[in-house]
Amino acid sequence: MSIKYESQKIAEYFYTFAVVLFLVQVLVGIIAAAQFIWPDFFILNFNTIRTLHINALVVWILVGLMGATYYVVSEESETELWNLPLVKLQFWATVVAITAVVLGYIWMGLQPQANSPIMGITPLNEGREYIEAPRWADVLIVISVLLFLFINFMTMLKTKKWTGIQGTLIGGLVFLALMYLPGMFYAKSMVKDQFWWWWVVHLWVEGAWEVIAGALLAFMLMKVVGAKREVVEKWMYIEVGFVMFTGILGTGHHYYWIGTPGYWLWVGGIFSSLEPVPLLLMVWDAFRTTRESRNVTNKAGLYYTVAHAIFNFVGAGLWGIIHTLPQVNKWTHGTQITTAHGHLAFYGAYVLLVMSMIYITLPAIRGVKEFNASRAFQSFWWMTISMVFIVLTITGAGMVQVYMERLMGLDYVAIKANYNLWFWIFRAIFGVGFLVGVMIFVIDFFKLGKKPMPSVSAAPEKA
Amino acid sequence: MSNKAARNLFIFGSLFFFVIFLALTFDTMGKLDKRAPVITEEVNAGKMVWHKYDCIGCHTILGNGSYFAPELMKITEKKPKGYLKQFLIDPKSTNARATMPKLGITSEEADKLLAFLDWTSKIDTNGWPPKPILATAAGVGGKELSEGQRLYQSLGCSGCHIINGIGGTTGPELTYIGSKRNRDWLFGHFKDPDKFVPKSAMPKVEAADADIEKLTEYMLSLK
Numbered sequence: 001m002s003i004k005y006e007s008q009k010i011a012e013y014f015y016t017f018a019v020v021l022f023l024v025q026v027l028v029g030i031i032a033a034a035q036f037i038w039p040d041f042f043i044l045n046f047n048t049i050r051t052l053h054i055n056a057l058v059v060w061i062l063v064g065l066m067g068a069t070y071y072v073v074s075e076e077s078e079t080e081l082w083n084l085p086l087v088k089l090q091f092w093a094t095v096v097a098i099t100a101v102v103l104g105y106i107w108m109g110l111q112p113q114a115n116s117p118i119m120g121i122t123p124l125n126e127g128r129e130y131i132e133a134p135r136w137a138d139v140l141i142v143i144s145v146l147l148f149l150f151i152n153f154m155t156m157l158k159t160k161k162w163t164g165i166q167g168t169l170i171g172g173l174v175f176l177a178l179m180y181l182p183g184m185f186y187a188k189s190m191v192k193d194q195f196w197w198w199w200v201v202h203l204w205v206e207g208a209w210e211v212i213a214g215a216l217l218a219f220m221l222m223k224v225v226g227a228k229r230e231v232v233e234k235w236m237y238i239e240v241g242f243v244m245f246t247g248i249l250g251t252g253h254h255y256y257w258i259g260t261p262g263y264w265l266w267v268g269g270i271f272s273s274l275e276p277v278p279l280l281l282m283v284w285d286a287f288r289t290t291r292e293s294r295n296v297t298n299k300a301g302l303y304y305t306v307a308h309a310i311f312n313f314v315g316a317g318l319w320g321i322i323h324t325l326p327q328v329n330k331w332t333h334g335t336q337i338t339t340a341h342g343h344l345a346f347y348g349a350y351v352l353l354v355m356s357m358i359y360i361t362l363p364a365i366r367g368v369k370e371f372n373a374s375r376a377f378q379s380f381w382w383m384t385i386s387m388v389f390i391v392l393t394i395t396g397a398g399m400v401q402v403y404m405e406r407l408m409g410l411d412y413v414a415i416k417a418n419y420n421l422w423f424w425i426f427r428a429i430f431g432v433g434f435l436v437g438v439m440i441f442v443i444d445f446f447k448l449g450k451k452p453m454p455s456v457s458a459a460p461e462k463a
Numbered sequence: 464m465s466n467k468a469a470r471n472l473f474i475f476g477s478l479f480f481f482v483i484f485l486a487l488t489f490d491t492m493g494k495l496d497k498r499a500p501v502i503t504e505e506v507n508a509g510k511m512v513w514h515k516y517d518c519i520g521c522h523t524i525l526g527n528g529s530y531f532a533p534e535l536m537k538i539t540e541k542k543p544k545g546y547l548k549q550f551l552i553d554p555k556s557t558n559a560r561a562t563m564p565k566l567g568i569t570s571e572e573a574d575k576l577l578a579f580l581d582w583t584s585k586i587d588t589n590g591w592p593p594k595p596i597l598a599t600a601a602g603v604g605g606k607e608l609s610e611g612q613r614l615y616q617s618l619g620c621s622g623c624h625i626i627n628g629i630g631g632t633t634g635p636e637l638t639y640i641g642s643k644r645n646r647d648w649l650f651g652h653f654k655d656p657d658k659f660v661p662k663s664a665m666p667k668v669e670a671a672d673a674d675i676e677k678l679t680e681y682m683l684s685l686k
Contacts, residue, residue, distance in 0.1 A: 036531070039562035046531050047520020108517070112566045115515050127514030129528055164470065188507045190583055191495050194527055195488075234466045241473035248480045249487075257591030258525040261494050265589065267487065330593055334526030334534055409595030412533045413562075 002367045005074045007081035012365050013091050014067025015358050019445050021060035021098075022351075026431075026438045028052045033428040037421070048109030051125065051132050052102065057346060058130060059098055064354035065212060066094075066148055069169060071361045072219050073152045076166040082154035090147045097140040101133050120186070128193070130201055131183045138184050145177045164233035165219050168240055172211030179203040191259035198254040205345070206247040206275060206316070213312065213353050214240040217282060220305045220360050225293035235285045242278035250275045256326050257333055265326040272324045276317030283309045298363065300376035304356035307380065311348025319344050319391070331406045336398030336420075344391040347383075358445065368449035375444035382437030389430040397423035498587040509579025512572045521563075524583060526591065532563065534592070537584045539577060547580075548573045596628045611681025614674055623665075626685065634665065641686040649679045 003009065032049045034041045042049065074081050081087055104124040108115045115124045125132050133141065152170060156162070183200035187193040218236040221227045252268025286309035296302050319341040323332040332338070363371055397420045404410045404419060464472075513519075519528035522535050538547065546557070551573040554563040568576070608616075615621065621630035624637045644652075648659060653675045656663035668675055 045521075045564050047517050047529070050520055050529055050531070051517065112516055115517070117511055117515060120511070122511075122515055125517050127517040127519060129519050132517070132520075164466065168473075188502050188510065189495065189499065190510060190524065190579075191499060191586060192492070193510075194525060195491070195495070197527075230466065234464065234469050237466070237469035237473045238464075241469070241476050244473070244477035245480050248477070248484050251484065252487075254527075255491070257588045258527070259495060259498050259586040259588055260491055261498070262589050263487075264491075330591060333591065334523045334528075334530070336530055339530055405595070406593065407595055408597045413560075416531075 003364045004078070005080045007084050007087070008071045008074045008361075009365050010081065010084065010087050010091070011067035011071040011361055013088070014063050014070070015362065015445070017091075017095055018060040018064035018067065018354060019358075019442055021056045021063070023438055023442055025053055025056035025060060026435050028056065030428065030431045030435060033424065033431045036416070036424040037428065044106065044109040048105055051105050054130055055101075055105075055132060061209075061346075061350045061354055063094065064357065065173075065209075065216075068216060068354070068357040068361065069148075069152060069173065071357075071365075072169060072216070073155050073166050076163045076219075077156050077159045077161050079155065079159045082151055082158060086147070087151055090144055090151065093140070094144045097137060097144065101137045104134065104137075105132070128183070128197060131197070135184070138180075142177070142180065142184075145173075145180070149173060149177060163229075164236065165215050165222075165229075168218075168236060169212060169215040172208050172215060172240070175211065176204060176208035179208060194258045195255070195260065198251055202251045202254055203248070205349070206250060207244065209350060210243040210247065210278070210316075211240045213308075213349060214243060214278075214282065216353060216357060217286065217305070217309065220301070220356055221286065221289045223360050224296055224298055224302045224305060225290050227289045232289065235281070239278045239281050239285065242274075242281065246271050246274040246277065253324050253326075253329070256329055269324070269326050273321060275324075276313065276321050279313040279317040283313045285309070297370060298360060300371075300373035301356060301360040301363075303373075303377065303380065304352055304359050307384070308348065308352035308356050311344070311352055311384070313348070315341070315344030315346070315348035315391075319395075331402050332398065335401045335405070336394050337402065338398075340391045340394040340398055343394065344387065347387045351383075355441070362445070362448055366449035371449055375440055375447075379437045379440035379444060382440060383434055384437075386430045386433035386437060390427055390434065393423045393427040393430065397427075500582055500585050502582065503578070505575055505578040506582040507579075509575035509577070509582075512568070512576045513579060516566050516568065525586070525588065535580055535583070536586070536588075537592070539581045540584050544577055547577055551576060594627050609677075609681060609684075610674075611677040611679075611684075614670070614678050615681060618668065618670070618678075637682065637685055639686060641683045644682070646679055646683060649682050650675060653678060 028049050031042050031044075032046060032053055035046045035049065039046065070081060070087065108124040115122050115127075117123075121135050123134055123136075126134055131138075149170070152173075156166060156170070179200055182196040185196075187196065214236050217239075218232045221232050222229060248271075249267050250272035252264040252266075253272035255264035255268055286306050290302060290306060293302070323329050323337050323341070359376060363369075400419050400423070401412065401415055404415045405412050513524075518524075518535070521529050521532040523530060523533075524535050526534065526536075548570070550557040550561070550563075551568045552570060553565055554561040555565065615626075620637075623631045623634035625632065626637050628638075630637075640649075652659040653668040655667055656665040668678070670678075
C-alpha cells in the first residue's frame, strides 16, 4: 500500500487533529459521567463539560471527514490536490478557530457574565445545543468549509473524472454546508428556534453525514477487498437515495412536541420508521461484498468497515426506531433514552466510519505494506464492549426515568439522584473502559508503520 | 437497474422529498404563531437570558437539550414563581439539596427568564408532556384527592370510563371531558343521561345534588 499522489499525505494532518480531539472528547465525557454522580466534581460546571464533549465530537468527525475527502478526491480524480498550500492554510485556520472557540467556552464556564450579549449577540457561547459556537465562529466555519469545497472542486476540475463516489461525497458535503445556514440566525420564538435548529442537527446526522458515509463505504469496499466499482457505486446510489427519501421527511420525528402542527406526527412517524432501511442495506452490502475475501492484507481496515456498517444500523437504526413512533415518543421524549440512542448512533455511524477511513488510508500515507493489526483489534473491542454497556446502562436509566417521571409523576431530580445512581456508576466505569480503547487507538495511530515489523505473512517460526 | 438510473433516482428522488419538506415547512411557519401566545419584549429578553447562561447545557426545554437537570417548559405551572425567582438568583440557599450553581443571575434577569418560561408553558405541544398516568389515578404527586375524585371512585365510574389511560372502555373517555362539555350539560346528564343522549347506556347517578355538583366540578377540571 502506498499513495499515488504526494498531496494525499495532507489527510494525516486532519486525522491527527481529529484523533487529539477524540481523546479530549472522551476525557471530558468521563468528567461529565462523574458529575452525574457528584454534581460538584471538577472546576467547570456540567454545561461547559457537556458543550466540550459534544462539540469535540462534531468537530473531530468533521475534521476527520475532511482529511478523508482530500484523500479520496485526489485518488478518484487521479491527480494532485489543487493548490496544496491553500489546503494547509485551510487546515491551520480551522485549528486556530476551533481552539479559540474552546477557550471561549472555558472562559464562559469560569465566568458566566463574560457571555453577556454585545449588540444582542452572545460572544462566547450561543446557548444552543451542538451549535454553541458563537456567531463569529459560525462565519469562520462557513469560510473554512467553503474553501475546503472549493479546493476539492478545483481538483476534480483538473481531470474531470466525475466518478460516482466523489460526486456523491461532494454532494453530501455541499448539503452539509448548506444545512449549517439555518442555524445562523436568531429567532424570537423558541418554537421557530428549535424548528430551524433541527434542520441543522437532523439533516446533518441523518441526511448529509449518512450520504458521506455511504460514499466512503463504497470507497472503502473498493480499496479493501477490491470490489468492482460498477457494482459498488450502484448500491451506493440506492443506499444514499433511501437515506434521503426517508431522512428528509424523517425530520418530522423532532416536530411532534415542540409546538408544531399535528400532521408532523404522521409525517415523522411514517418516514422516520423507514430510516433504518438504507442502513440495513449498507450492512447487507458490506457483508455481500466482503464475504468471499478472506485474504485481504488490511485486516484492520476490513474489520472496521464491516463493524461500521453493523453499528451504524444498530445504533442509528435500531436504537432510533424503538422510540421514533409518536405513541412511544410521547413518553420517552426528553429522557435518557435519547442519550442512549445518541451515544450508540454516533459511535457506530461516525466514530467507526472515521476510524475505518484512518485504518484504510493511513498505512498508504505512511507507505507501509503490512502492519500489525493487534492494537487495532484491541482498541476495537475495548471501545465496542464499553460502548455497548454504556448504552445499556443509559437505556436502563431511561426506562426507569420514563416509568417514574412520566408514569408516576416523580421529579427527575429525585430519580436522577436516587433510583438511577447505579446506572450512572456503571456508566462511568464503562466510560473508563472506553478511554482505555481510545488510548490504545491513539498510540496505534502515532506508532503505525513507524517501526519496521517482522513479516506477519510468513509462517510463524518455531522457537 | 443501470448505474445512471440509480443515480437519477437518488438525485431526483432527493429533490422531490426536499420540495415536499419545504412546502410543509412553509405551511408550518404560517401556523406557529397561532399555537403560542404573543411574544412580548420581556419574553424575548428572557430568551436571551436563557441563551446567555447556556441553560440548555444542563436542562431540556420542549424536551430538547441536556438531560442532566429537569425539563423547564412547564416549570412555572409546577412551582410558585416566588420560589423560582429566589432559586434562580441563589439556588443552594433556597434549596439545600440543589445541584445548580450560582451563576450570577440578577433579579431583573430572573423576572425576564420567568416571563419566557411562562410563555413556553402555554405553547400548544400536541399534548406533551403527557399527564403522569399513575400519579393522576392515585391522586399522588403532592395533591390530595378532591371530593369529586373520591366520588368518581366510590361510585365506580372508572368501571366504564377512562381517565388518563386508566379505567374501562365501555363508555366514552373522560380525560379531556372538561373542554368538551359545559357545567349544565354535565350536571343534567348525571341526573338523567337519557335526556341528553337518547338511549344512553349510562345509569342515572344516584346521589345528592351537592355531590353531583362536586362530580361535575371534577369533570370540568379534566382538560
